[in-house]
Ligand SMILES: Nc1ncnc2c1ncn2[C@@H]1O[C@H](COP(=O)(O)OP(=O)(O)OP(=O)(O)O)[C@@H](O)[C@H]1O
């Protein structure tokens with residue numbers, strides 16, 4: 136654009152002089168031609184060049200805004216990193232220690248100690264969860280177009296693969312705008328918990344994480360593993376750990392469906408959302 140601004144007056148005058156000498160000599164006197172030349176350049180400057188200048192200004196403004204947004208994002212990323220490396224790591228250690236405490240004192244506790252221990256464990260779990268959510272939401276999109284949410288999911292999968300040696304496949308075709316920001320944060324935590332469960336309990340060698348659209352508004356997310364499956368009595372709602380209970384809680388709050396299935400030697404944790412109420416889908420009014 137800058138080159139255009141520089142070259143347009145020269146071109147205009149060159150073109151004018153050429154046309155004038157080649158075609159217009161019989162019609163336009165030398166004097167009139169001399170007057171017309173600066174007038175023409177002035178007109179071109181006022182119309183075309185002014186527009187170009189305005190465009191440059193807009194572009195510069197946008198660039199400025201983008202820079203500011205990027206700086207803000209970087210700042211958030213840095214905060215997330217600090218939270219992750221500091222508090223989240225210590226909390227993880229704390230939860231490992233609390234888990235060990237139970238193992239090393241198994242059977243030697245009376246009821247009140249046991250329930251105090253359980254509530255301690257629950258609090259540790261919840262704080263862990265909050266910090267992770269804070270980290271996740273710090274990393275989230277100020278600008279949804281850049282899809283950092285999917286990136287954090289990919290990141291989670293890659294990290295999990297590396298830490299556990301379990302082969303994870305991510306098949307994600309769920310349209311981003313079907314999830315609100317809150318849902319993204321919650322779904323991320325849900326997927327992470329389900330994946331950690333596979334590592335902790337399933338003895339699986341493969342894990343699939345899938346997300347896809349369902350009809351006009353809904354979606355379905357499945358975390359699938361080829362492990363041993365739920366032992367009898369350990370199903371969700373049987374009151375064992377907190378992970379599945381938290382998933383159930385979230386599902387209730389956000390009106391998601393949540394179930395655990397076993398199909399062809401695969402354990403599946405299925406979370407989904409049906410069509411919303413304001414849908415125009417005729418089927419949903421019948422349901
Ligand atoms: N993918 C899975 N395959 C087999 N069993 C599972 C799977 N996921 C969960 N379970 C069973 O469900 C139980 C409850 O899981 P939950 O996540 O609620 O608790 P936890 O993982 O034991 O503890 P916490 O999540 O509180 O650290 C587990 O103890 C385990 O027996």
Ligand SMILES: [Mg+2]
Pocket residue numbers: 328331332376377378379
């Ligand atoms: Mg768990």
